[in-house]
Amino acid sequence: MPLPAEFLEYPHRAYGMDQDRYDWQPADRRAPLHLKSGAKAMAFITIPLEFFPLDPPAKPFKHPGAMVTPYPDLRHYTTRDYGNRVGVYRLLRELGAAGVKATFAVNASVAERYAPLIETIRTAGHEIAAHGISTAHIHHAGLSEDEERALVTQTRAVLPEAITWLSPARNQSFRTPDLVREAGFTICLDWESDQRPLDMRTAHGPLTCLPNHYELSDFLMLSTRSQSEEEWADQILEAAAQTVAEHGARGAQCFGFTLTPYITGLPFRIEAVARALTGLAAMEGLEVATASEVSAAFAETSS
Template sequence: MGSTMLPEEHLIYPHRRRGMDQSLYGWRPVAERPKGRWPGDRGLAVMIVMPVEWHMLDPSGKPFKHPGAMQTPWPDLRHYTTRDYGPRIGAYRLLRALKEAGLKATVPVNGIALERYRPLVEAALEDGHEIAAHGWSTDAIHHSGLSEDEERALVGRTREAFERAGLTPRTWMSPARQQSFRTLPLIAEAGFDVCLDWEQDEVPVAMTTDAGVVQAVPLMNELDDRTLLIDRRQTEDAWADQVLEAAAFLKAAAGADDRRVLGFTLTSYVAGQPFRMSAVRRMLAGLADGGAWSATASEIARCLDSGDTESKESKS
């Protein structure tokens, strides 16, 4: 066999330096993080995220299938009807549980779902939750195989759909939380300055793009209900215990002079099932009684002033 030579560009790392191989934000150990507190002198902010997604029967699956996409050959009615259960039943059940506990949520909505599920959007708004943009659809996944014009069109189409609906969200979450190298500057260009795709810290991180700064408010995939209950097949009580344990740990880690964010997801067709609601209610009650600040993504971002964020730090 002959030897295979790597192209020279595979050996060149333009961002090779202390920290990570990117120029969006600087690397630092936790001990060097600027300290601060949340409103009411609280150390923990709890950000609950409840996505509103529209799943189609025949997704293209490019460049990969969304984690909630259809699984079996056409027509996959079993998974399709389960996904439809979410915005039809499960989401309203979760909204009631959040209201009973006195907690807020961030509700990312696919642009294509705004009119389809308008009563659900109105119900979330009426209860004081934040409506965020969740890209165009579960089958419009952002990736570096798209041209800049193609991806800009996806972001623009999403923004236009919200404008037609009379909504101007500042928070963005990509479908499947997948990005290309261009996604951040493109969403900043479209007026989104808060993003839920990144989770590199336990506090928001200011990420600098050519189109402006985007605050990455951390959302933990490791506590995602679909990941733990469906993919890892944990019990509902184990999942609820993990969320409450994370809240207690982060609150203790913040101490008396620092702060943390606990962000996790409630998926309507997963957490909104009737046999899971006792665990959901126990979890929400524990969070409400734990002295944390129940906040939306944009509220957390608004709370950060220039002296508390990373935007003035060196990106060395």
């Protein structure tokens, strides 16, 4: 049975990337950028602090880390809770030992429930980013504009100082960038279209997207693909080394990756985290910073 004709219709189909948020600009057709600091590349680390309800909604889909077995799925719930109670403090310890600052993407529900944890992160000098309300509040095209605006507004009320946004499950509707920018967020970690900050057009001004690489995520590599901790740490360091090595041809570039407290905060994985962090911190030509610092540094680059 053939598909309906409207399945082949897309209003933004055009030369380039089939969307109007940013221009098509391949890496080999633009002038190299140079950072004022002299660094050849920058890296940032995203650490999600998420609230997982025991009985999550299935529409539009369950968050990738959501409960798995029938209600009440206490096994997976307590595993996630372990990340916010124990694992995150191991990550904080290793970040401090390496002298590295990270961007903690915080669900509003977590900020309301775990105030001492949020204060510890702030005191250590890390960035607090907004990560929506919770893993049960997915942004998607099935929401009305008012419904989605309410999700962003509620998150903003709990995290008024955040300028960086990461959607729950990194999922958006077509209007999410407009609503996020309308609420005062200027940086977004959902898209990874480039290897330098990319200014997206919104109805309320530019929204800077940073390449937060899912392919380096601990959730994907260690949990979904079952790679070893040693392989994962090697891949992070190789990504950094290659990004630095490309400076001569492409100028300054950046990338990010995710550390999930209930995955890499476990005791048998923390040594790999420490090796990755110390390796990044010691790498010549690489600067490790928060997402907002990366955005600011590239805003001052010269070609």
